[in-house]
Amino acid sequence: MSSTAPLTLPRWFRGLLVLAIIYLFLVGVSSLESGIKVMGADTQERLFSSVSNPIVGLFIGVVGTVLVQSSSASTSLIVGLVASGALGLDQAVPMIMGANIGTTVTNTLVSLGHVRQSQEFRRALSAATVHDFFNLMAVTILLPFELLTGRISWLASRTAEILTGSGGSEWKSPIKAWVKHPVGWLKDGLKQASLEETSLGVSMVVIGIIVVVVSLIAVTKNMKALIAERLEASMNRVLGRGGGLVAMVIGMLVTISVQSSSITTSILIPMAAAGVISLRNIYPVTLGANVGTTITALLAALAASGSDALTIALVHTWFNVLGIVVLYGIPFLRPLPIRCAELLAELAVKRRSLAVGWVVSVFVIIPLLVIAIFR
Amino acid sequence: MVLSFFKKGESPLDRISHETVLMLGDARHSFDLASTALLAGADASAVSSDIRATDDRINAAEQRLRSELVVHIAVHGGDDIGVVMGYTLLLKKIERIGDQAKNILDLAEDGISLSGAPDIEDFLTRRQTISQMYVDAADILVSLDVDSARQFLDRSMEMNRECEQKIHDYMRSDEPGHWAVPRAVLHRYWKRIVANLAGIVTSAIEPIQSLDYTDDGSTDIVDD
Secondary structure, three states, X not given: OOOOOOOOXXXXXXXXXXXXXXXXXXXXXXXXXXXXXXXXXXXXXXHHHHHXXXXXXXXXXXXXXXXHOOHHHHHHHHHHHHHHOOOOHHHHHHHHHHHHHHOOHHHHHHHHOOOOOHHHHHHHHHHHHHHHHHHHHHHHHHHHHHHHHOHHHHHHHHHHHHHHOOOOOOXXXXXXXXXXXXXXXXXXXXXXXXXXXXXXXXXXXXXXXXXXHHHHHHHHXXXXXXXXXXXXXXXXXXXXXXXXXXXXXXXXXXXXXXXXXXXXXXXXXXXXXXXXXXXXXXXXXXXXXXXXXXXXXXXXXXXXXHHHXXXXXXXXXXXXXXXXXXXXXXXOOOOHHHHHHHHHHHHHHHOOHHHHHHHHHHHHHHHHHXXXXXX | OHHHHHOOOOOHHHHHHHHHHHHHHHHHHHHHHHHHHHHOOOOHHHHXXXXXXXXXXXXXXXXXXXXXXXXXXXXXXXXXXXXXXXXXXXXXXXXXXXXXXXXXXXXXXXXXXXXXXXXXXXXHHHHHHHHHHXXXXXXXXXXXXXXXXHHHHHHHHHHHXXXXXXXXXXXXXXXXXXXXXXXXXXXXXXXXXXXXXXXXXXHHHOOHHHOOXXXXXXXXXXXX
8 A cells, every 4th residue: 555655845844935935925915015106196096996886896806816716816916905005995895805706716616527427516516606605695795784884894994903003004014024125126126127117016016916826826835735634634523523613613724724715625625526525514614714715815914014904804804704603603594505505506417507607607707797887 | 623733643544544454453353253153152142242333333434434535635636546546445345354254143143153063173273364364464554565465465365275175075065054054154254254355465565456356357356
């Protein structure tokens, strides 16, 4: 029962590598923020005026996240934009909620890999779309609530004040100082290429986006390798003890470790397809992953200026926590995402094109149509 | 329980290997008890509940470990696919060996007793040899020592040839059916157990595609 072990890096080296990549990620966020600031008010106005409509903002969040296949990346970019002042808190909140919807596309795509075998496909698709339905329902309830009352951003703002110990935008993150120099070097390097202000800003933004996305992919890959055995043991505990709060906490811890809810939820799909974990036990793990993934935006906020960046990152956290409180905490709402996922899977088994139609319409066509119509 | 996420534990595949050895220990326990009922005159009803409880434990372990193998593949991807498929076959063989101990118990529960029979010494020697083969198979699963595995496979082939010869002799015996049939059936069960133990050892050293097949492509599992 021997296996050929793939070439592996020593754990200590991989740990250091992860720390270095996280630093790079923070530099990327800071570069994005600086780039936007360099662009000037006119360019910022042209770029972000359309997202003043919350529905457009929501669907930009969906499409943006589908494109990068990571809500961690898209929410970090939103944090950078908020920190730069280009995007207001009001505009960013629907985008953060849209990012939550967009991130569910990854595990739904993974579930389509089981399309050839009816029963496997039914289990895999329902396991994937329970995340879709939960996030869609959470947005349906909490976005109007936020637009009408502003209580989620108020809650986030209050939490930010408590965490930073200050009440205004004068808060200076200590980590911001650590990443200041590399961003300065980048800016100086680009200036030497005789770029005009807007081009300099665009270059810094593009480099920032690339660094954020690539470093998040690298962190996820290395952290997954680093904690694979603990991750496996945790999933076995979920199988052994069933769902509930423990599964939720495990989903959160695993996602915080790998910095990607898609990794956590996508691991569940083959397990669900094989029938070793039930939809009811997957559900709380997924909810924990929703909360866990907000750690990346919080991390990004540490590299950004002002308390608004931290506030929008906390909006992401509070939105997911409140989603759980409402949809999981209220008994008659709890089974709703499960039933919807089961129904969709039941229909999709009879008509496979329905699954593809679901992915294309929910994550691409509807968002693009809404953006085109309302912007 | 959640805090255990932060603690370093045994590697999941090592844990599965460890549990597999425990399952083999349980299977041996059932075999020894069933053999005692048939060959040493122990009360079959007294050992029955222990054997069935042990069998339930083996079955539950097989199901749990299968799930854990799926989790392993879900987390690690295809890196260990050969090992995982090997374990799937191995677990099934241990589960079958557990069932075969129940088959021996069924003989005792049917009122068959070979204790005091003139040929009992031959039976007890063979039973002792097979019981030791469980231990040897477990050792090989832990050590993955190819030489020990080859020696084990040679011994198992020899044992199976002897059992086959005995079955052949009983089938043609002039003794009455109530004498020959239980002996032939017992040797058949032994032959099946030894074949499955050989299959377990083979899975430890052979690549997945050649498990249960001989070099010429024919199956080397005479029966399940």
